[in-house]
Amino acid sequence: MGSRASTLLREEEIEEIKKETGFSHSQITRLYSRFTSLDKGENGTLSREDFQRIPELAINPLGDRIINAFFPEGEDQVNFRGFMRTLAHFRPIEDNEKNKDPSGTEPLNSRTNKLLFAFRLYDLDRDDKISRDELLQVLRMMVGVNISDEQLGSIADRTIQEADQNGDNSISFNEFIKVLEKVDVEQKMSIRFLH
């Protein structure tokens, strides 16, 4: 008897996650509750099928890419720490946090890290470059069958042309950051967690 959900998550773990991600105590317990409700196999990890069971995510055209972002390279299961680490990218940037840590380790939800998350959605082979092919593939995921190959090709060409600065016909992370410098990334890539 007692709190079954929290006894599986020890206080020390909650403290560690708090330090690493910046979420509050109650947010972590709530998200743990969510994690366990998604974990149908009840083995403490989530698989890709567990994510795909969420209908709103399954109908998202980029659903598979987003799910992929939770899994480290080559792995098929994600535990709660990994889950929280990925979600931490979407915490809003609070003012006091901007000045908090001068020692150098950037918080997971900094603007750069948010942009890196988005960059990795495009960068299919994780070679730190968005090639024309990769851009085409992602575009194809987003539009389905509604746009012809030629049109899509020209959209991809235009996009690379605008972003590419060193002429290698692909977009590096720095070029990506430059293209999006006017976009309010902090707001668009942040989720308002309650409490």
Next chain:
Amino acid sequence: MDWFPLDNLLCMLLGISFTVWFTLLLVFIIVPAIFGVSFGIRRLYMKTLLKIFEWATLRMERGAREKNHQLYKPYSNGIIAKEPTSLEEEIQEVRRSASPRELDANGTPEFDISDILCFCRRGVESIVDDEVTKRFSAEELETWNLLTRSSAHFQHLSLRLTLLWGLGVLVRYGVLLPLRVTLAFTGVGLLVVLTTIVGFLPNRRLKNILSDKVHLMCYRICVRALTAIITYHDRANKPRNGGICVANHTSPIDVIILASDGCYAMVGQVHGGLMGIIQKAMVKACPHIWFERSEVKDRHLVAKRLSDHVKDRGKLPILIFPEGTCINNTSVMMFKKGSFEIGATVYPVAIKYDPRFGDAFWNSSKYGMVTYLLRMMSSWAIVCSVWYLPPMQRQEGEDAVHFANRVKAAIAQQGGLVDLLWDGGLKREKVKDVFKEEQQKLYSRTLVGTHKDRSRS
């Protein structure tokens, strides 16, 4: 030698207590059930329980304050706050801020590499909190109701609370459960026996009157077997012959709750075993609609049998649950259009359970029927409200799906439930690809706009 008188005394005592027990049962429960009156014992019980729960909550809050912890609050308000803007609007907003002069020759903004941000955030939002998956598991409680099964999130249990909980276990499993099981067997047994007897009567009118009485009586006994405390609202709108009664579905108990207040023709699949025996007996007394497993797939056959039944004014109104599966009573999910195509008057009914006294939701992937019934009978009580809504009819030129959604919205509003368009079948099945294709189409429109010659190329 010394034991004999003691033995005799024991037997006598047992005999007397049994008799007393059964007399009490008869007088206080079965006889009122037959006549449809109530002594108000159950409501008194409910009020007492509420006071105990309040006390328990206060103690837990005190315990939490002493230890300087936060009391767990379930996410009834959501874990996150979502933006109310649509995907299209958001994408246009981001494009405009990214490159304000980025328009092509026809004046339509084209793809921007920042489009991905919106998809990304929405996707992660749905991972943290989505509208559908949480409807298929029991609702979380605000305060603890002294049942182990809902104690997952509640800490700070003092000694007194634990003792109270222990007492609760004794009362529920030692006193209430045997009582309820006895009543349940009595109710079901009487139903089978009496409906079979009524079935032998030749006279149509007498048969109908007796059948109604028998059904009502047995359902009332079953209601008491669950200690169900039901409040009916707007009885004037009760379904009439030739109509179809639709209600939101939370558990098999819904049937008992509605049928103890009115007579309905049930619709369902033929089962084997005990259910099958009950079904065969019931149909002898009055015409219910039972389908063979193979017939269920045949839409036309189903529709024909339903509309034939409805056209016969002598037959009882049909009771149908259009969601097709049990939902956890926080929302109403998609209504299947079958019952709305027939053209009969629809009588919507909203059923809302109070989860504090016992969770009525049947999570069929977690519990079988027998486990579920045992859980029901070992809760404190089943408290619910039933609203009979005014009858609705399909309007000129309205299609069945639109009509179904209209009825669904009325039920959701009355019951205080969230009105969802998602299919309850998502409990077991994957979402259909066509919805993803819709999203892709929506996004493509933001790329090429509404220029017809463009989209035709």
